[in-house]
Amino acid sequence: MNVLIPLRTIIVKEIVRFVRIWPQTLLPPAITTALYFLIFGELIGSRIGMVDGASYMNYIVPGVVIMSVISHSYANVVSSFYSTKFQRNIEELLVAPVPNWVILFGYVTGGVIRGLLVGSVVALISLLFTDIQVNNIAIALSIAFLTSIVFALAGFINAILAESFDDISIIPNFVLTPLSYLGGVFFSVDMLTNIWQTLSKGNPILYMVNTFRYGLIGVSDVNIELAYLITSGFIVILASSSLFMLHKGVGIKN
Numbered sequence: 001m002n003v004l005i006p007l008r009t010i011i012v013k014e015i016v017r018f019v020r021i022w023p024q025t026l027l028p029p030a031i032t033t034a035l036y037f038l039i040f041g042e043l044i045g046s047r048i049g050m051v052d053g054a055s056y057m058n059y060i061v062p063g064v065v066i067m068s069v070i071s072h073s074y075a076n077v078v079s080s081f082y083s084t085k086f087q088r089n090i091e092e093l094l095v096a097p098v099p100n101w102v103i104l105f106g107y108v109t110g111g112v113i114r115g116l117l118v119g120s121v122v123a124l125i126s127l128l129f130t131d132i133q134v135n136n137i138a139i140a141l142s143i144a145f146l147t148s149i150v151f152a153l154a155g156f157i158n159a160i161l162a163e164s165f166d167d168i169s170i171i172p173n174f175v176l177t178p179l180s181y182l183g184g185v186f187f188s189v190d191m192l193t194n195i196w197q198t199l200s201k202g203n204p205i206l207y208m209v210n211t212f213r214y215g216l217i218g219v220s221d222v223n224i225e226l227a228y229l230i231t232s233g234f235i236v237i238l239a240s241s242s243l244f245m246l247h248k249g250v251g252i253k254n
Contacts, residue, residue: 003102007102011113037060042129044056057129064122070205150238151176160252206221
């Protein structure tokens, strides 16, 4: 069987799905981002001054971009795959001779494309408020891509395990949002007391945000090599878990 046909079909379906409803998927983050930059960057930032040698506006831009990538990569996959389960469309995939990796790759790719697209929109909006001279474009693009994969995979697992629409909102509201805000988006961990600095080092989003920040403005609170190792490790663990659940039919075959 030519796996490119089902793979292309899933990816195209995912892209068409979020592009068709762009007022819900692309416009809200643009408005929210503009408010972040206006309130935190312009109004509060002018009072804070410099952070690690960078203006506060420049300091928060990488964090806000990655936060958008995280939330939308996750949201696209968890909502799409759970809807497929809820509407019983998943049965068509299960009876078709489509390998599990194709299903996973297709949905994750859709999430990655949406996450990076929203991140690009947020980055363009930031240019209305500040001018950033990119420090290392390769690091910035690569960590954004890897981060998007991590949370697209996490969204896939959430969708597999979810038994109701309430279940797909618990993780974003009570896990992703707190971790994102505590992941150094709006502050440097050096501002925290010793115990909170230690606790923050256990937050994987901290490493992703700071590596992306290093790629853009050359400032980071973490070791870049360690950040790549942690991010890659999450991808391996989450991808393996997703394939195992698909193989066993967890949350799908009742």
